[in-house]
Structures are given as C-alpha cells and as structure tokens.
Amino acid sequence: MxxxxxxxxxxxxxxxxxxxxxxxxxxxxxxxxxxxxxxxxxxxxxxxxxxxxxxxxxxxxxxxxxxxxxxxxxxxxxxxxxxxxxxxxxxxxxxxxxxxxxxxxxxxxxxxxxxxxxxxxxxxxxxxxxxxxxxxxxxxxxxxxxxxxxxxxxxxxxxxxxxxxxxxNILLSDWWHKSSHEQEVDLSSNPMRWIVPQQQRECRLRGNEQYAPHILRVQPNKTYRLRIASSTALASLNLGIGKHKLVVVEADGNYLQPVSVDNIDIYSGESYSVLFTTNQDPSNNYWLSINVRGREPKTPPALTILNYSPTSASRLPNSPPPVSPRWDDYGSSKAFSNKILALTGTPKPPTTSDRRIVLLNTQNFIDGHTKWAINNVSLVLPPTPYLGSIRFGLSNAFDQKRPPDNFKHDYDVMRPAPNQNTTSGNGVYVLRFNTTIDVILQNANALRANVSEIHPWHLHGHDFWILGYGEGKFTESDVQKFNLKNPPYRNTAVIFPYGWTALRFVADNPGVWAFHCHIEPHLHMGMGVVFAEGVRRVKRIPNEALACGLTGKLLMNNVHK
Amino acid sequence: MxxxxxxxxxxxxxxxxxxxxxxxxxxxxxxxxxxxxxxxxxxxxxxxxxxxxxxxxxxxxxxxxxxxxxxxxxxxxxxxxxxxxxxxxxxxxxxxxxxxxxxxxxxxxxxxxxxxxxxxxxxxxxxxxxxxxxxxxxxxxxxxxxxxxxxxxxxxxxxxxxxxxxxxNILLSDWWHKSSHEQEVDLSSNPMRWIVPQQQRECRLRGNEQYAPHILRVQPNKTYRLRIASSTALASLNLGIGKHKLVVVEADGNYLQPVSVDNIDIYSGESYSVLFTTNQDPSNNYWLSINVRGREPKTPPALTILNYSPTSASRLPNSPPPVSPRWDDYGSSKAFSNKILALTGTPKPPTTSDRRIVLLNTQNFIDGHTKWAINNVSLVLPPTPYLGSIRFGLSNAFDQKRPPDNFKHDYDVMRPAPNQNTTSGNGVYVLRFNTTIDVILQNANALRANVSEIHPWHLHGHDFWILGYGEGKFTESDVQKFNLKNPPYRNTAVIFPYGWTALRFVADNPGVWAFHCHIEPHLHMGMGVVFAEGVRRVKRIPNEALACGLTGKLLMNNVHK
CATH class of the missing domain: 2.60.40.420 (Cupredoxins -  blue copper proteins)
Structure with a gap:
C-alpha cells in the first residue's frame, strides 16, 4: 500500500x-x-x-x-x-x-x-x-x-x-493524482485498488507557483502561535521546526497543559496550536519539515522555511531539517499522545458512564470487495438523511436493527479473522439523551497477518474525553486506569495498531452524528457508525435539508394537486 | 481543434x-x-x-x-x-x-x-x-x-x-481520454481548452478484449438490416461496407424511400437502417469502415469485418476498406441529405405554418469564455426543471423574458461578428398548443474567419419535417423551395457550414422539450433552446420529478410541522 x-x-x-x-x-x-x-x-x-x-x-x-x-x-x-x-x-x-x-x-x-x-x-x-x-x-x-x-x-x-x-496557520493536506471519482471506483473494485503515489518530481520553485511553499517570516525573540490542522485524505504526519521547541497549547479547540516537544504528530481530523519562540541565531533560517507517520513513507519531507528577519528568505538553513521519529516508531507516537492533557478549567468527565459501546475495527471482504467494518457491520449510508428520517419516524429509511454494542468475546484481535467476510448495514446507535457514553475503540489485525493500522476517529456534534490508550484487547480491569482527572477533551482520537482507545462523552446534543475514521478511503470503505440522540427535541429542520429521499416524499405527499 | x-x-x-x-x-x-x-x-x-x-x-x-x-x-x-x-x-x-x-x-x-x-x-x-x-x-x-x-x-x-x-445493430460512439468532469472544466475555462485526441495506439487484438470489434457474420445471398445510431460526443461519421451497396430504408424511426448509396453519413443523434445484400464472392471477407466527417480526421478509420460463412473470420479482406468522402467534402454530405425522402404513408406536413422561429447559431465569448449562442443567448439551464416550474407557474424559476424569434436582419452570417460577446439566459419559447411551427436553423461564421461548423440539431418530444437545406442566409423566397411533398420526418437534422435548414413541426405534445445541438461539448457551451407547449394539459407529474429546486420547495411548503 x-x-x-x-x-x-x-x-x-x-x-x-x-x-x-x-x-x-x-x-x-x-x-x-x-x-x-x-x-x-x-x-x-x-x-x-x-x-x-x-x-x-x-x-x-x-x-x-x-x-x-x-x-x-x-x-x-x-x-x-x-x-x-x-x-x-x-x-x-x-x-x-x-x-x-x-x-x-x-x-x-x-x-x-x-x-x-x-x-x-x-x-x-x-x-x-x-x-x-x-x-x-x-x-x-x-x-x-x-x-x-x-x-x-x-x-x-x-x-x-x-x-x-x-x-x-497551516492546513495540512495530501494530494493524489487520480480524481476522487476514480479513487472511489478503484477502492470499490474487486480486487480493491489502493491509492498509489505518483512518481516523484523535483520541486524547482521560483516562488510564484500555485504550489510554492509559504515562507514563515518571523522577528527574533518573539513567540508565535502556529495553528496546524490536518485535512489529509490518508496521511498521518509529523511536524517539526529545526532547532525550535514546540509548546503544544491547544488541541481541537480545547486548551492543553503546555507541553514542550521537538516535533508533533498530526493525524487527519486533528488540530493543534503550538507556540515557538524565535530564540535562535537570527542570521540563519530554519527548516519546517513534515514527514509521514504510520505508513512507510515513499516521499521526501514537505519543507518550508522559518525566515528570521532581516535575513534573506532565499538563504537556505545551515542546519539540517528536523528529524521526525521513524514512520513505524509507535512508541514515540504513544508517548506524545499520553502527554496531551487538559488545561485546568477544561470540563471534566462524569466519573461513571451509563453505557459502554465497544467498537471493533476490522478489515473484511464483502463479495471479494475489501471493506472496513465496525462490530462486523460495514457502513453504507442511506439516501435519506437520518436526521429527517428519525425525526419523522420513517422506519423504512434505514436498518431498524440496532448495531451491536460489542463484538464476540472470543475474537482474537491479534490475528486475521478466521472468517474475513462481513456484511454492510446502516443501523443507528440510539443514545439516550443526556446519558454518558463510553466508547472503546478496539483495534485489531487487518486482513493480512501482522498488519494493524492507525485510525484517527472523529466524532461530530461533541467533544469526548480521551480516558486512555492501551495495548491488545480492552478488558474490564483497564477501567481502573482511566484518566478522569485531566483527560484531553477533543473531537478526534487515534487508535494505535493492536491497541484500544477509551472515550467518554455526554449525549447532550440533539441530532444525528457521524463517528468515523477520518481517513477518507477508510470511510468510503465503511469505517464509521452513526449516533442519534434527542432527535425529538430537534426544532424545525429547514426544508432544504429534507428535500430528498423519503423525507422529501413525505413532505410533498398529499400536496400535489 | x-x-x-x-x-x-x-x-x-x-x-x-x-x-x-x-x-x-x-x-x-x-x-x-x-x-x-x-x-x-x-x-x-x-x-x-x-x-x-x-x-x-x-x-x-x-x-x-x-x-x-x-x-x-x-x-x-x-x-x-x-x-x-x-x-x-x-x-x-x-x-x-x-x-x-x-x-x-x-x-x-x-x-x-x-x-x-x-x-x-x-x-x-x-x-x-x-x-x-x-x-x-x-x-x-x-x-x-x-x-x-x-x-x-x-x-x-x-x-x-x-x-x-x-x-x-451498431451504436456508434467516440471515446475521449479525459473524464467528462475534466472536459467540463476544460470547456468552461478561459481560454477554453478543446477536447484533444490521445496519441494513436496500434490495435493488436486477440479478439477477447473489451474493445475488440464485433465481427458481422453473414450467410451468402441474404439481405441484412444494419441498424446504426450515433451517440458520439462530437464526431460526425461516415460508414461503408467494401463492395456492398447500402439501401437506406429508415431514419430516426421513420421509413424512407429506399435509396441506394455507397456509404452513409451519420451525425450524432441520428439513426438509420440500411439493407445490404451479401451478393459478393463468399470466399472473401469485406471491410466495414467508419471515417470522420466535417473535421479533419486525426485518426485512422474504425474497422470491422463482414465475414461470409463459411469463410474464416480471421481471413483479412483482399479488397481495401471502402473509401469515405473527404472530411470536408460537404457536397457529398448535402447530396446525401437531399436524397433522404419520406416513404409514402409518412405523415405529411401542414402546408402552412403559424409561426416561424429563426435560430442563428453563433460562437461567442462571455467574459472571455468561449460559448455557443442562439439568437445571441447562450443557454444555461436552471436548477428547477421547467416542466414543473411552468406547470406550477413559478415565475422566478427562469428568465421570464421570451428569447427572440429572429436575429438582427443585417447580421452577416458569412463573417465573424463585429461584437463577439454574448450573454447567457434560460428563457423559453412558449409555443401555442397545436400550432404549426417553422424553425429555420441558420448557420454562421464561428469566431475565426472562414470557419463554420456542422451542427446536428435534435428535437425532443416530436419529429419534424425537414423542408429543405440552403446556402447562406435564409430569405423569404426560400419558402418557395420547401419540400412539402415527401420531406423526411425525423428528430435530428444537420446544418451545414454557412447554410440553413428549414424544419416544421406541430406543437401538439404537452410538455417542455429541449432542442439542441447534439454535440455534447456544444450543448455544454450553451447551444440549445427550450420549447414549451400545452403545459397546462400535462397530467399529474410524479413527485419524484419535482423534488428539487423551487418545485420541491413549493410542494413541501406549509406541510412541515
């Protein structure tokens, strides 16, 4: 891949x-x-x-x-x-x-x-x-x-x-050379065709190209806030600035206990603010470098320059670009994740939860097509949006069978499944309004032996507390290790290979909310679930949001003369 | 191009x-x-x-x-x-x-x-x-x-x-190597990027390829009906079978006076049936060949084989592929068009018309973007379909100003326009129900001097009689030359470079009907008009056809609680 x-x-x-x-x-x-x-x-x-x-x-x-x-x-x-x-x-x-x-x-x-x-x-x-x-x-x-x-x-x-x-402000993205339509067909094919990189080109830049990197021009002895968000289709990234420490202070719109790092992992769907101080020799410039994490990188780093005024921007740094951890150094990724803690004053999680939903992440086949499934259901979204169909009680708009809150207790997350076939569905996790929900994201072996991937999961409509990360299969005893004191409050959390991540949130926002892997091809292949809560409390949904599928039909019925 | x-x-x-x-x-x-x-x-x-x-x-x-x-x-x-x-x-x-x-x-x-x-x-x-x-x-x-x-x-x-x-049965098409989305962007760009051919490849066929030509297997001394329709995006074509005459007997679903030809022009949107008799030496096979008309061909002919039983299909014909007229031999195209006459029994046109609409075809610019315009209006379709918006009297759904029935009398169709700019619009030609409409399609010089293109115009909801073709600008005296005796009854008619084509039809089919150049990029660039007739007589339109735009809004209004 x-x-x-x-x-x-x-x-x-x-x-x-x-x-x-x-x-x-x-x-x-x-x-x-x-x-x-x-x-x-x-x-x-x-x-x-x-x-x-x-x-x-x-x-x-x-x-x-x-x-x-x-x-x-x-x-x-x-x-x-x-x-x-x-x-x-x-x-x-x-x-x-x-x-x-x-x-x-x-x-x-x-x-x-x-x-x-x-x-x-x-x-x-x-x-x-x-x-x-x-x-x-x-x-x-x-x-x-x-x-x-x-x-x-x-x-x-x-x-x-x-x-x-x-x-x-940096918005990170990756760009692939096939159109998104063609990628959809490739991913849906049997056998699946994975997104492939194009040949490397050399970037000979004059500076006025649409793709020319933007130079970060700074004054010496100042502190700058660097906002970073990742909208990548696929790539997990790591950013560093040569000779400059990064102090992480915000994640996904929530303040953090400031933590100083040499470089920072950013997964698709995440955002951070980091502070850096321009305390280095102002007669030099410095590399800002971005590398790939979690998959073997087939590309050189993405680079731009921190340009100290009044040094010329065309002066290349005399120190090398900062070094990111090796792509498969998950230890450093985990260590970084565990350093991310909420600043005092951040909302604290309820100490107990009302319901635990364990979501097993597996890679599977449906009729030979490669899919991702959650508790053995690969999500295929329905044509009628849930918000309207649930609000109006249209029971034929999606699978009325509720998807499971757990997976089979004897499933071995460390090995390929004995039966790799799964089925598609679009049932909804209906959450009782104002209850506290724990979600345990449970990673597993993918289709091939000894392969387990990183997935950044993003929740709509809420932030959640990340109560902890663990290795292997989540067990009841892991609950004792939950961080209830200062867990980071975020909307995106990663699961590491063969690991689990524990989240808690309060179902207090009337609506229907996606919760899914933020890797675009993975979502396309079914890696998501749908939460619904308090939908009866939703006020007047604009007609424009309802004018399709069964809600459109319903609303137009008996009116047409 | x-x-x-x-x-x-x-x-x-x-x-x-x-x-x-x-x-x-x-x-x-x-x-x-x-x-x-x-x-x-x-x-x-x-x-x-x-x-x-x-x-x-x-x-x-x-x-x-x-x-x-x-x-x-x-x-x-x-x-x-x-x-x-x-x-x-x-x-x-x-x-x-x-x-x-x-x-x-x-x-x-x-x-x-x-x-x-x-x-x-x-x-x-x-x-x-x-x-x-x-x-x-x-x-x-x-x-x-x-x-x-x-x-x-x-x-x-x-x-x-x-x-x-x-x-x-042969359905002709042309295939271009950019996606249709990319073609849309190319055509809409400033400057416009025209559809370009890919490099030639050699077709080394084993016979089981998705693109392998289908062999026409025939018995000696039989008569075959060859149905041909053209769905090409762009190309005008000419088809012939080596050493075999073609007897044209049907066009666009209407019978013709049988006419024998060596080869036949087929424009996008047209269909024909031709008969051929397998009266040649059965120990040989014969080429069926298709060439490009009206634009300089950058490709070799498309070929397949007429295979006489029991001769082996792998035996290549010993006679050369049939020769098509030169791409710019419009004389032969016109001669062929004039030979196409209705079989006795075909409905005859009313002898007079109630309204004449003259449609000038010009190539223009809008803010530097290349467009096609009809009577100086380049068609941009509205988001709400006309059938519903007219049926429900929604006057804000499209331009209420009626497009003109003619163009300026002093417009010189033989030269580039002095002002090549035009405007877009989506007004409708409202035709009084059951009246007889004459349409004069008037060709003109395109943007560049000495360029005028072929356009095959297709009418929805009707057939029309082709009353005649002429050179230069249509004048009142041309009416005398109309063929009212046995004009072909069709749904697609071509205009030749710098020429005009006269059509007549009866507006007797309640509905809203497109009338447009069947060259897909030309329609994309605005080359069409819209006719509406008897829309009040249209019975219950299915809601599914109305569930968008302003009709969707209208039908959903006041229902949502």
Missing part, C-alpha cells in the same frame, strides 16, 4: 494570517457578530503539487477561503453548488452545532446534498475559540480538495491562556 | 442481435406488453479503446443493455443511481413521450436528477417501430459512456415495408 505526501503540499493559509497582533489588551463593548460569506463551489484547474489537476475550489480559491470569527459569533455561509452534476455539502469540523444539527454538513446524515445550481445556508454559532477547519463530507469530495480553515478567536475582552506575538 | 475516433470504437451491440429472423408470417393475438428493466448506473473500470478508463455503466455493462420492444409496448425502467455524489437521468432518444413528458430524461427540463441511492421509474410507450437509443442528459454524462440501444420492432402481426433475413 503506497501513499505519498507531496513535498510542495504544506499549504500554510496566509490569506488571513496576522503577524504581531497583540490581543485582548483593550476590551470593547461590541458583542457577537454574524459573519457572512457567499461561496460558490466549482471544479477548476489547479496545480496543488506542480502537476495540473482539477480541484474542487471555493470562489476560485484552493484551498477554500479562511473563515475567521470570534467565539460567540454566528457564521452564515450561503453555499451555492456550481458543480454540473454533483451534490455537495460542507462539514464544519470541530463545531458542535449545538441547536443546529442540520448545519453539520454530512450528506445522508444531517442534510440532503445541495443540488447543482442550488444554494444552502449554513448558519451556526462558533461557541468556542480554537483552530478548526471545514471540508466536504459527501463521497470523497474532501479528497477532491474541498477544504479550508476556520479560526475562532476568543471573544472580545477575553484572553487566551497563553501569550504570543504573532500567528501562522 | 482536434478530435479522434478510436479505431476500436465501433461497438455493434450484439447482446440482443438476432440473425435470420423471419418476422410477421404468423400473427398472434398477443397485445402490447410492458417490458420491465431494473437498472443500476455506476462508474466502473472499462477499456473502451484499450486504455483502461472509468466509464458510466449500467448493470456492469458498457454500453448499457439493449432494450428491445414492440411498437405499442410500454417500457418500464426502474433506474437506480449508484453513483456516489452525482445525479443522473436517461433520455430516450427518439421516443416522443406522448402523455409522459416527465419521462423524457432531461435534467433541468423534464425532471429533477435522480439523487445517489434513489430510484426513478421511467415508464413510457414506444408507439412506433424504429431504431433508437438512450443516453445520459445531465452535464456531460453521455460523454462518460452512459448510452445504449433501444430497438422497437413492429407490432405483432405488422410488417416492415421491406424484407430482410437478419439484422445487426
């Missing part, structure tokens, strides 16, 4: 990057604002990595425009679909959509896809400062390039719990 | 080909039948020409399955969209959809596109024997490979007006 990260693909988004801001010294009386955006999604020619491709852009930009707002603001995006034959939706990754579950931007789950030529209004509150992003959530449109940054600053008059003099 | 026809791309569809049938000798009491089909549309890997591509297939087949029915039958196709993010529709080319205008399969016109995962039932009567086909009519999905044959035999007990011993 190949993969690649293009060396030109670190794409810091500078459109709204602001250097040397001093926040929060003056507090104005101004309250929350509504931030209006008018976007058109369309395909366009672009060279994400030097080879011209067709990408899905927004308003002629790739990646899409950065949204910048303050905590408490309302974001109002009028999204017009200018594609010719494809529907589209946009998911606001990390925004919990409290009270607006229809704005979560998940086709088949929260809304009907927006038809070509039509406009849908995403209107939602960004209730909490943090580093977020947005992306397509229909078919594999994220892989087609539909993504951008969403940055929420603290409310006016509020302060971040750390100081910095300026900031940069 | 390049183009290509792949030599492997003659695709006779033999799935339902029947040799040596003797029709109509016994008449059974059985009446009309309903023919049921269950189809799934999905992308799949296929090698239409030896290079593996992703094509849009039906039930795993490319081209799609052949429909075979008898005149008077009802065709019932349950079409399920198995694409991941794209809508789909299918147009039944040549079927007039009398009483079922919502089944015409034109997105934005007759119905809402079928969403992924959903099923739409096309149910319509095939009222008349003939050679038809079906194809996608949304974006450029026809170019993606969504097409197949639709053959209607005479009703049981009825006889064709000519004799034959067996038949073959």
């Amino acid at each position: 190949g993969f690649f990260i293009d060396p030109c693909l670190i794409r810091p988004l500078f459109a709204l990057c602001i250097l040397s801001i001093v926040f929060a010294t003056s507090s104005s009386a101004a309250g929350a604002k509504t931030r209006h955006f008018k976007w058109e999604v369309e395909y366009m020619h672009w060279s994400p990595d030097g080879l011209e491709s067709v990408v899905m852009g927004i308003n002629g930009q790739f990646p899409g425009p950065t949204i910048r707002a303050r905590a408490g603001d309302t974001v109002h995006v009028e999204l017009t679909n200018k594609l010719h034959t494809e529907g589209v939706v946009i998911h606001w990754h990390g925004i919990r959509q409290i009270g607006t579950p229809w704005a979560d931007g998940t086709a088949s789950i929260s809304q009907c896809a927006i038809n070509p030529g039509e406009t849908f209004v995403y209107r939602f509150k960004v209730d909490r400062a943090g580093t977020y992003f947005y992306h397509g959530h229909y078919g594999m449109q994220r892989s087609a390039g539909l993504y951008g940054s969403l940055i929420v600053d603290v409310a006016e008059g509020e302060k971040e719990p750390f100081h910095y003099d300026g900031e940069f | 390049g183009f290509f026809i792949d030599p492997c791309l003659i695709r006779p569809l033999f799935a339902l080909c029947i040799l040596s049938i003797v029709f109509a000798t016994s008449s059974s009491a059985a009446g009309a039948k309903t023919r049921h089909f269950k189809w799934e549309v999905e992308y799949m890997h296929w090698s239409p020409d030896g290079l593996e591509s992703v094509v849009m297939g039906i039930n795993g087949q490319f081209p799609g399955p052949t429909i075979r029915a008898r005149a008077g039958d009802t065709v019932h196709v349950e079409l399920t969209n198995k694409l991941h993010t794209e809508g789909v529709v299918i147009h039944w080319h040549g079927i007039r959809q009398i009483g079922t205008p919502w089944a015409d399969g034109t997105a934005s016109i007759s119905q809402c596109a079928i969403n992924p995962g959903e099923t739409f039932v096309y149910r319509f009567k095939v009222d008349r024997a003939g050679t038809y086909f079906y194809h996608g009519h949304y974006g450029m999905q026809r170019s993606a490979g969504l097409y197949g044959s639709l053959i209607v035999d005479v009703a049981e007990g009825e006889k064709e007006p000519f004799h034959y011993d067996g038949e073959f």
Whole structure:
C-alpha cells in the first residue's frame, strides 16, 4: 500500500494570517457578530503539487477561503453548488452545532446534498475559540480538495491562556493524482485498488507557483502561535521546526497543559496550536519539515522555511531539517499522545458512564470487495438523511436493527479473522439523551497477518474525553486506569495498531452524528457508525435539508394537486 | 481543434442481435406488453479503446443493455443511481413521450436528477417501430459512456415495408481520454481548452478484449438490416461496407424511400437502417469502415469485418476498406441529405405554418469564455426543471423574458461578428398548443474567419419535417423551395457550414422539450433552446420529478410541522 505526501503540499493559509497582533489588551463593548460569506463551489484547474489537476475550489480559491470569527459569533455561509452534476455539502469540523444539527454538513446524515445550481445556508454559532477547519463530507469530495480553515478567536475582552506575538496557520493536506471519482471506483473494485503515489518530481520553485511553499517570516525573540490542522485524505504526519521547541497549547479547540516537544504528530481530523519562540541565531533560517507517520513513507519531507528577519528568505538553513521519529516508531507516537492533557478549567468527565459501546475495527471482504467494518457491520449510508428520517419516524429509511454494542468475546484481535467476510448495514446507535457514553475503540489485525493500522476517529456534534490508550484487547480491569482527572477533551482520537482507545462523552446534543475514521478511503470503505440522540427535541429542520429521499416524499405527499 | 475516433470504437451491440429472423408470417393475438428493466448506473473500470478508463455503466455493462420492444409496448425502467455524489437521468432518444413528458430524461427540463441511492421509474410507450437509443442528459454524462440501444420492432402481426433475413445493430460512439468532469472544466475555462485526441495506439487484438470489434457474420445471398445510431460526443461519421451497396430504408424511426448509396453519413443523434445484400464472392471477407466527417480526421478509420460463412473470420479482406468522402467534402454530405425522402404513408406536413422561429447559431465569448449562442443567448439551464416550474407557474424559476424569434436582419452570417460577446439566459419559447411551427436553423461564421461548423440539431418530444437545406442566409423566397411533398420526418437534422435548414413541426405534445445541438461539448457551451407547449394539459407529474429546486420547495411548503 503506497501513499505519498507531496513535498510542495504544506499549504500554510496566509490569506488571513496576522503577524504581531497583540490581543485582548483593550476590551470593547461590541458583542457577537454574524459573519457572512457567499461561496460558490466549482471544479477548476489547479496545480496543488506542480502537476495540473482539477480541484474542487471555493470562489476560485484552493484551498477554500479562511473563515475567521470570534467565539460567540454566528457564521452564515450561503453555499451555492456550481458543480454540473454533483451534490455537495460542507462539514464544519470541530463545531458542535449545538441547536443546529442540520448545519453539520454530512450528506445522508444531517442534510440532503445541495443540488447543482442550488444554494444552502449554513448558519451556526462558533461557541468556542480554537483552530478548526471545514471540508466536504459527501463521497470523497474532501479528497477532491474541498477544504479550508476556520479560526475562532476568543471573544472580545477575553484572553487566551497563553501569550504570543504573532500567528501562522497551516492546513495540512495530501494530494493524489487520480480524481476522487476514480479513487472511489478503484477502492470499490474487486480486487480493491489502493491509492498509489505518483512518481516523484523535483520541486524547482521560483516562488510564484500555485504550489510554492509559504515562507514563515518571523522577528527574533518573539513567540508565535502556529495553528496546524490536518485535512489529509490518508496521511498521518509529523511536524517539526529545526532547532525550535514546540509548546503544544491547544488541541481541537480545547486548551492543553503546555507541553514542550521537538516535533508533533498530526493525524487527519486533528488540530493543534503550538507556540515557538524565535530564540535562535537570527542570521540563519530554519527548516519546517513534515514527514509521514504510520505508513512507510515513499516521499521526501514537505519543507518550508522559518525566515528570521532581516535575513534573506532565499538563504537556505545551515542546519539540517528536523528529524521526525521513524514512520513505524509507535512508541514515540504513544508517548506524545499520553502527554496531551487538559488545561485546568477544561470540563471534566462524569466519573461513571451509563453505557459502554465497544467498537471493533476490522478489515473484511464483502463479495471479494475489501471493506472496513465496525462490530462486523460495514457502513453504507442511506439516501435519506437520518436526521429527517428519525425525526419523522420513517422506519423504512434505514436498518431498524440496532448495531451491536460489542463484538464476540472470543475474537482474537491479534490475528486475521478466521472468517474475513462481513456484511454492510446502516443501523443507528440510539443514545439516550443526556446519558454518558463510553466508547472503546478496539483495534485489531487487518486482513493480512501482522498488519494493524492507525485510525484517527472523529466524532461530530461533541467533544469526548480521551480516558486512555492501551495495548491488545480492552478488558474490564483497564477501567481502573482511566484518566478522569485531566483527560484531553477533543473531537478526534487515534487508535494505535493492536491497541484500544477509551472515550467518554455526554449525549447532550440533539441530532444525528457521524463517528468515523477520518481517513477518507477508510470511510468510503465503511469505517464509521452513526449516533442519534434527542432527535425529538430537534426544532424545525429547514426544508432544504429534507428535500430528498423519503423525507422529501413525505413532505410533498398529499400536496400535489 | 482536434478530435479522434478510436479505431476500436465501433461497438455493434450484439447482446440482443438476432440473425435470420423471419418476422410477421404468423400473427398472434398477443397485445402490447410492458417490458420491465431494473437498472443500476455506476462508474466502473472499462477499456473502451484499450486504455483502461472509468466509464458510466449500467448493470456492469458498457454500453448499457439493449432494450428491445414492440411498437405499442410500454417500457418500464426502474433506474437506480449508484453513483456516489452525482445525479443522473436517461433520455430516450427518439421516443416522443406522448402523455409522459416527465419521462423524457432531461435534467433541468423534464425532471429533477435522480439523487445517489434513489430510484426513478421511467415508464413510457414506444408507439412506433424504429431504431433508437438512450443516453445520459445531465452535464456531460453521455460523454462518460452512459448510452445504449433501444430497438422497437413492429407490432405483432405488422410488417416492415421491406424484407430482410437478419439484422445487426451498431451504436456508434467516440471515446475521449479525459473524464467528462475534466472536459467540463476544460470547456468552461478561459481560454477554453478543446477536447484533444490521445496519441494513436496500434490495435493488436486477440479478439477477447473489451474493445475488440464485433465481427458481422453473414450467410451468402441474404439481405441484412444494419441498424446504426450515433451517440458520439462530437464526431460526425461516415460508414461503408467494401463492395456492398447500402439501401437506406429508415431514419430516426421513420421509413424512407429506399435509396441506394455507397456509404452513409451519420451525425450524432441520428439513426438509420440500411439493407445490404451479401451478393459478393463468399470466399472473401469485406471491410466495414467508419471515417470522420466535417473535421479533419486525426485518426485512422474504425474497422470491422463482414465475414461470409463459411469463410474464416480471421481471413483479412483482399479488397481495401471502402473509401469515405473527404472530411470536408460537404457536397457529398448535402447530396446525401437531399436524397433522404419520406416513404409514402409518412405523415405529411401542414402546408402552412403559424409561426416561424429563426435560430442563428453563433460562437461567442462571455467574459472571455468561449460559448455557443442562439439568437445571441447562450443557454444555461436552471436548477428547477421547467416542466414543473411552468406547470406550477413559478415565475422566478427562469428568465421570464421570451428569447427572440429572429436575429438582427443585417447580421452577416458569412463573417465573424463585429461584437463577439454574448450573454447567457434560460428563457423559453412558449409555443401555442397545436400550432404549426417553422424553425429555420441558420448557420454562421464561428469566431475565426472562414470557419463554420456542422451542427446536428435534435428535437425532443416530436419529429419534424425537414423542408429543405440552403446556402447562406435564409430569405423569404426560400419558402418557395420547401419540400412539402415527401420531406423526411425525423428528430435530428444537420446544418451545414454557412447554410440553413428549414424544419416544421406541430406543437401538439404537452410538455417542455429541449432542442439542441447534439454535440455534447456544444450543448455544454450553451447551444440549445427550450420549447414549451400545452403545459397546462400535462397530467399529474410524479413527485419524484419535482423534488428539487423551487418545485420541491413549493410542494413541501406549509406541510412541515
């Protein structure tokens, strides 16, 4: 299984990057604002990595425009679909959509896809400062390039719990040379065809290319906040800056106990803020380097330069790029994960849970097609979005059989399954409103012996507490080791090969929420589940979100004369 | 402007080909039948020409399955969209959809596109024997490979007006190596990027390739009916069989006065039946050859073999492939067109018309983007299909300004326009029900001097009489030359470079009907108009055809609690 990260693909988004801001010294009386955006999604020619491709852009930009707002603001995006034959939706990754579950931007789950030529209004509150992003959530449109940054600053008059003099914002992505449509066909084929990297090219840059890396220009002896989010289709990454320590202070919109590291792992779906201080020799420049984790890298690192003013940006660093851990050094990954702890003041988990759902992650076959399954069900989303079909009690819209809360107790997670066949389904985990749910993500051997992969799982509509990571099969005694004191509060958590990860969350957000591996091909192959909670409490869902499938039928019935 | 026809791309569809049938000798009491089909549309890997591509297939087949029915039958196709993010529709080319205008399969016109995962039932009567086909009519999905044959035999007990011993069925298509999505982006770019041919490959065939030509196996001294339809994206073609005369007997589902030719022009959207008699030396085989017309061919002919039994099919013909007229020999094209006359018994045109609509075909720019325009309007279809929006009187669904019935009298069709800019629109030609309409298709110079192209225009919902072809600008005196005696009755007619073509039809089919150039890239670039007639008489349109855009909104309004 190949993969690649293009060396030109670190794409810091500078459109709204602001250097040397001093926040929060003056507090104005101004309250929350509504931030209006008018976007058109369309395909366009672009060279994400030097080879011209067709990408899905927004308003002629790739990646899409950065949204910048303050905590408490309302974001109002009028999204017009200018594609010719494809529907589209946009998911606001990390925004919990409290009270607006229809704005979560998940086709088949929260809304009907927006038809070509039509406009849908995403209107939602960004209730909490943090580093977020947005992306397509229909078919594999994220892989087609539909993504951008969403940055929420603290409310006016509020302060971040750390100081910095300026900031940069990097949205990480990987780019593959087959169209997302072709990737879908490849992945669905029998035998499956995995995404393959293109030949390496040399990046000879003049600096004005669409794929030229953005230089990070800094002043000496300042502290910078580097926001990093990963929208990669596939790649797990590690970022470092030569000779500079990184102090991790935020993850997925929640503050952390500051922790100093030499480099940082970022999985698809995660976001971080790290601080670094420009305390090195200002007559040199320094490499910012990004390497691949968890799969054998077939590509050189992605590079850009930290450029100390007034040194020329064209001066190459005299120290080598920082070294990432080896791709398969999971020890360092785990050590890093275990260092991520919530800052005091972060909401604490309830001390007990009402229900435990254990989700076994397996790779399987259906009629010879390679799939991923959770507790032996490979997710195939229904044409009618759940939010509407559950709200209106349409029992024929999806499998009414509830998927299992556990897997067979004698399943050996360390070996290939004796029977590797599975079945597809689209049943829903219905969570009792306001109850506390534990989810144990249980990794296992994939199809081939001695292979177990990393999966970053992302939950919509909530943050969860990561109570712990473990090796092998989760057992009842592991509960004793749960961190209930300062577990990080996040929306994405990884499971390591042959390991488990324990999560806790409160089902207090009426809606229907995807929970899935954020690796786009894995989701395409069925690696996800659907949670529903308090759907009867959901207020008026806009008709536009319901105008398809069985809800569309229902609402149109008996009206047509 | 390049183009290509792949030599492997003659695709006779033999799935339902029947040799040596003797029709109509016994008449059974059985009446009309309903023919049921269950189809799934999905992308799949296929090698239409030896290079593996992703094509849009039906039930795993490319081209799609052949429909075979008898005149008077009802065709019932349950079409399920198995694409991941794209809508789909299918147009039944040549079927007039009398009483079922919502089944015409034109997105934005007759119905809402079928969403992924959903099923739409096309149910319509095939009222008349003939050679038809079906194809996608949304974006450029026809170019993606969504097409197949639709053959209607005479009703049981009825006889064709000519004799034959067996038949073959060929659906012509051209295949391009960029995806239809990429073609859409290319064509919409500024500057426009035209469809370009791939490098030539040599076809070294073993015979079992997906792209291997089908051999036409014949018995000596028999008469065969060869059905030919063209679903090409772009190419105009000419077909001949070495040493065999072709007797043309049917065009677009209407019988012709038999006319003997050496070769036959076929434009995209046209269909023909030709008879040939196997009266040549049976110890030889003979080439069937297809060449490109109207554009400089950059490809060798497409070839297959007429194989006389019991001669071995592997024996190559000892006579050369038949010679087509030179690509730019429009004289022979026009001579052929003028030979096509209706068989006695074909409906005759009314002797006068109630309205004349003159449609000037020009190539233009909009903000630097290359377009085609009709009377200075480049068609951009609206998101809400006209059939519903007109039926429900939604005046905000499309331009309410009627497009013009003529162009400026001093426009010089022989030269590039002084102002090459145009505007887009989607107004409708509203035709008074049951009136007789003349349409004069007026060709003109394209953007560059001394360039005027061939355009095959196809009318939905009707056949029209082709009253005549002429050179230069149509004038009132040309009316005298109209053929009102035996004009061919067809659904597709070509305009020649710098010429005009006069059509007449009766607006007697309640519905909304596309009339457009059948060259897929030209339609994409705006080359079409929309006719509406008797829409108030349209009976209950199925909700499924209305569940999008403003009709969806309307029908759902005030129902949602």
